[in-house]
Amino acid sequence: MRQSRQPRSAATVYEALAPAVLGYFRAQRMRDPESLTGDVFVVVTEKLHAFRGSDAALRRWVFTIAHHRRVDTIRRETRSPEVLRDELPTDATDEMAEPIDPDLVAALDGLTDDQREVVVLRFVADLAIEEVARVTGRSKGSVKMLQARGLEMLEQTLGGDGGEVSSDDA
Numbered sequence: 001m002r003q004s005r006q007p008r009s010a011a012t013v014y015e016a017l018a019p020a021v022l023g024y025f026r027a028q029r030m031r032d033p034e035s036l037t038g039d040v041f042v043v044v045t046e047k048l049h050a051f052r053g054s055d056a057a058l059r060r061w062v063f064t065i066a067h068h069r070r071v072d073t074i075r076r077e078t079r080s081p082e083v084l085r086d087e088l089p090t091d092a093t094d095e096m097a098e099p100i101d102p103d104l105v106a107a108l109d110g111l112t113d114d115q116r117e118v119v120v121l122r123f124v125a126d127l128a129i130e131e132v133a134r135v136t137g138r139s140k141g142s143v144k145m146l147q148a149r150g151l152e153m154l155e156q157t158l159g160g161d162g163g164e165v166s167s168d169d170a
Helices: 010-027 033-050 055-079 102-109 113-123 129-136 140-158
Strands: none
Touching (some): 010 033, 010 113, 033 055, 055 113, 102 113, 102 140, 113 129, 113 140, 129 140
16 A cells, blocks of 8 residues: 555555454454444445545554454343354355464463453554554553563464564554
């Protein structure tokens, strides 16, 4: 995508960010992540004409919408709970979705909800610490702490060698 202030097309934004939004919902183990992704891009399409800002600001805006959709869905499901599947939904015909490593999904399940949210926003959505803080309404320090603890738990669970990711990455 580009850095200009010219209006972007909804199709271009969808093509660039939909895979990451879908990955965010899948990593958060949301029921029907494809539908939630569609909901996010309905809002994006409706409001894109008024958006002005850099590509980084656009990405943050889209993931803020995704975060709000996730929170709303969780609240709605809490009021009228349904039985959830144990398996992570996968769709072999979904061309935009990357294969999901079952060991990683299991390791993400071992994190607290807050840790998982921060780790997914940082490394699936590829948002900077400051952006994750804005999206989630947390302080930068809180995001860094949740990320560090989440990455530590993932390393322990996956038996990693320390990896290439640092909790200080921004």
